[in-house]
Amino acid sequence: MLLSMRLDDSSLLASLHDGMFQQPLWHDFLERLRGRVQTPYAGLIFCPPGETTFVELQTDPARSLNINRIFADTLDIRSSPRYAMREGRVYALDELIEAHDAALSAWRDEELLPLGIEDLRAVRVAEASGVDVWLIIGGRQLSSSATSLLTALAPHLRIAMRGFVALERERLRSSLASEAFGRLNFGWLTLDAHCHILDMTTHVDQLFQRNSLLRRGRYDRLTPASPELDRELTALVKQFAQDAEARPRAINLSRDPWMDMLVAPFRGGSVAAGGAPVAIVYLSGDRSSQADRCEQLVELFGLLPSEARLAWEIAQGIPIADAAANLNLTVETARNYSKKIYAKMGARGQAELVRIILSSVLAIA
Numbered sequence: 001m002l003l004s005m006r007l008d009d010s011s012l013l014a015s016l017h018d019g020m021f022q023q024p025l026w027h028d029f030l031e032r033l034r035g036r037v038q039t040p041y042a043g044l045i046f047c048p049p050g051e052t053t054f055v056e057l058q059t060d061p062a063r064s065l066n067i068n069r070i071f072a073d074t075l076d077i078r079s080s081p082r083y084a085m086r087e088g089r090v091y092a093l094d095e096l097i098e099a100h101d102a103a104l105s106a107w108r109d110e111e112l113l114p115l116g117i118e119d120l121r122a123v124r125v126a127e128a129s130g131v132d133v134w135l136i137i138g139g140r141q142l143s144s145s146a147t148s149l150l151t152a153l154a155p156h157l158r159i160a161m162r163g164f165v166a167l168e169r170e171r172l173r174s175s176l177a178s179e180a181f182g183r184l185n186f187g188w189l190t191l192d193a194h195c196h197i198l199d200m201t202t203h204v205d206q207l208f209q210r211n212s213l214l215r216r217g218r219y220d221r222l223t224p225a226s227p228e229l230d231r232e233l234t235a236l237v238k239q240f241a242q243d244a245e246a247r248p249r250a251i252n253l254s255r256d257p258w259m260d261m262l263v264a265p266f267r268g269g270s271v272a273a274g275g276a277p278v279a280i281v282y283l284s285g286d287r288s289s290q291a292d293r294c295e296q297l298v299e300l301f302g303l304l305p306s307e308a309r310l311a312w313e314i315a316q317g318i319p320i321a322d323a324a325a326n327l328n329l330t331v332e333t334a335r336n337y338s339k340k341i342y343a344k345m346g347a348r349g350q351a352e353l354v355r356i357i358l359s360s361v362l363a364i365a
Helices: 010-021 027-037 102-115 144-183 202-210 227-242 290-301 305-315 320-326 331-345 350-359
Strands: 041-046 055-059 090-092 119-126 132-139 186-191 197-200 214-216 222-224 249-255 258-265 279-285
Touching: 010 027, 010 144, 027 041, 027 055, 027 132, 027 144, 090 144, 119 144, 132 144, 186 202, 197 202, 202 214, 202 279, 222 227, 227 249, 227 258, 227 279, 290 305, 305 320, 305 331, 305 350, 320 331, 331 350
Parallel strands: none
Antiparallel strands: 041 055, 041 132, 090 119, 119 132, 186 197, 186 279, 214 222, 249 258, 258 279
16 A cells, blocks of 8 residues: 655654654654654664764664665775765665675675565765765665655755754864863853852862862852852852842962862853853862972973972962072072073073963863
């Protein structure tokens, strides 16, 4: 019996566009498509952005049919039939397997036919970024109505893949940015008017774990260890809730290892912000102690330990006389050390020394 294959099934289209958020990807869509055309096989084949291997998504049978062999498994990939497939046009199995291709003919006879898959219909869609996608159905007798359905689905598949590629790109960017934030020991979190945490970067939890200065308290409230700082933070957030143009406040939490906090009013709402944020807190610090940093200066620039300790003091903006006193050195000795430090690090003065240290790999070590 021939089925009407007009694209009038809203659940089929909805599952196509929701499929990028599913695990496994597009499972419901492929199940609905298989049920709609009453075939044992429905599948999607694509190459994820940034990858070189093909992914085959399918429903029934349980084991993979290696359908991607038609589109990719060839010694000369440019000679694969997939490069001859016109986008949006539906192809039958006989058009994809050439008569002289003994390997693919054997695969069809040994793997497809025993499962009742005598024919296929496949359509290729090219997403704007260069990602190719193939939507395939397979069964015994595939009518022209099945071809019509794939033809109607092609433009919607292109839109869905455009969203998927954009989502994957943003996931990658987010992952890279998150890694950079983690290496810089930087993070942010948003607070409501009662200092409850609404959202935050993943590395803020790591910052909490590495020190006892801040923690996620009861009811997800940002809770400083210092009662005085807790009162200051509460007052700031209350002020920002009333005045979004109030000035941000910078607060030093620790000097060794160094950690700062900037509390600023949250400007610009978003449907994805969650809750009603009124403040954003930026946390920045050093995951290593002063002693660790001095060891890294020795390794990176070939300084002596005594020179590295002085270089780190200078990098904090401490005048050389005060740095000498902190290290129990005479000012004259400190000046002699500083000349050697500048020579080894290629710096022509304190300002350049600070720049070299802060822009070196120590910043992300």
